[in-house]
Amino acid sequence: MTLELGGEFCLVCGAEPPLFGDRMCEPCLRKRIHLVKVPENVPWVRCARCGIVEIQGKWVLISEEEIWDELIQRHVVFHKDAENIGLAHESRTVSDRHTLLHLQVEGTIEGLSFKEEHTMRARMANGVCLTCTRRAGNYFEATVQLRSTGRRLSEDEFTDLRITLDKVMEEMADDPMFFITSEGPVTGGYDIVLGNKGLARTWGRHLVSEYGGHIAESNTVAGRKDGVDVTRLTLLYRKPGYEIGDVLRWRDKLWRAASWTKEGAIMSRIDRQERTGASWRDLESANVMTQMGEHNIVDLITQDASVGEFLDPSTWQMTSVRLPWDYLKTRPLRVTQVEGEWVALHHLGCDEKEAKVKK
Ligand SMILES: [Zn+2]
Ligand SMILES: [Zn+2]
Known part of the structure; x- marks a missing residue:
């Protein structure tokens, strides 16, 4: 056998051109490279208490379909030269914790078209999100005290004031710390204990702009954590119990x-x-x-x-x-x-x- 000097040939089997990639014939190339790399098992964490999901260190409320999309995006790695990529997937629930994701991928590498099928197993682990951890520990940062001036408000009037908090929470961006730790009527008013100071302040501003009156704010030091004072905020809101003409x-x-x-x-x-x-x-x-x-x-x-x-x-x-x-x-x-x-x-x-x- 004579090899033509300078002539191109497959580095693996010696076949003649056409050659692709690092000088391989098509069959050798197809044996050695894959369009995608798919891990066999991928873990994900769901809060056992409230069902929200941890995505790269953040707890978010997303649907199962979105979880699978996210896992595929994070774990399926395409070949660096892949082009014209297409990916379809189907999920099949195997058990409470296990879901098989069947992937169909296609694309081209150096003009050669590839079609592959892979299976990835999504394994759910139980966790407890920050919100639930703090809720379970009765965590709170702020207390809003609803009171009145001029006259004692009726229970219905306090209920109306309280409902505005739900509206404020709906309008604010989703923050897992926007939760109510506890609430209930007290003599002459209603108290709401909240997980977040910002939420308390936003609601306070809303009450003043909607109903008049003013807010008295006070802070108490509840302790120290990591060398920093942990303060708790108390907002005392007094709704004027009078209207024009009273x-x-x-x-x-x-x-x-x-x-x-x-x-x-x-x-x-x-x-x-x-x-x-x-x-x-x-x-x-x-x-x-x-x-x-x-x-x-x-x-x-x-x-x-x-x-x-x-x-x-x-x-x-x-x-x-x-x-x-x-x-x-x-x-x-x-x-x-x-x-x-x-x-x-x-x-x-x-x-x-x-x-x-x-x-
Ligand atoms: Zn070859
Ligand atoms: Zn939770």
Whole structure:
């Protein structure tokens, strides 16, 4: 046998061209290279408590189909020269923990087309995610205390406030630390203990922008971990228990809340013409005596310069009341009973709005 010097031949079997790759004929090349490398077994971890899955150190909520896609993407390695790649897979559940992934791959290497079938076994291991670990340990970072000023809120009103947390959690990005450790009614309010300070603060801002009032924030040191103080946050939110038009006892006088300001409300005095701005904090000492919906509109039967008489709508007794400082004969008279005494109220813009709504 003579070898032509300089002539090309397969390095493995000596066959003549065409040669591919590192100078091999097609049969030799096909024996030595594969389109993909597929490990036999691949592990993955699912939280035994809540079912979320660990993907490269992160716990995420994904579907089984997405788990298989992720495992294939991470573990199936294509030949570096592969082109025109196609991959299809089918999963078959073998047991609680084992799933077989049948892979059909195709592609070309140096213009030669390859088709291969492989099987990979996905093996699930139980773990416990960070959230469940912390939940199990009653982990918490923040407490939000819902309270009120002016009057005690009803249970329904606290429920409405509480529901806004669910909305805030839906709108925020998925963070496994956004969980509620515990919650429940307490005297005069409702407390919610949360796994994350950021969540507590976001909710607090939402409450203030939605309902007014303000937040008092305090931090306590709960201990030290890795040389750093572990602090816990307490947010005390007081929802104003009054609306525009309500009658409040404040600084020993009766007032009506006339309008909101950024920091509180404009208060309008009932027994004489006086208006003053009050901050939310100022108003913490206010008590709601009667709400708008409890007021009565009455017709005067007799009147002189300062006193009018009307029929008490609950007893139908003739009753007298001091006329408000802005009394106008042409305007309906708004009265309310404060601690057993009838009080006539001066007029506010909100009274007209209410009258229109009633019609
Ligand atoms: Zn060969
Ligand atoms: Zn979990």
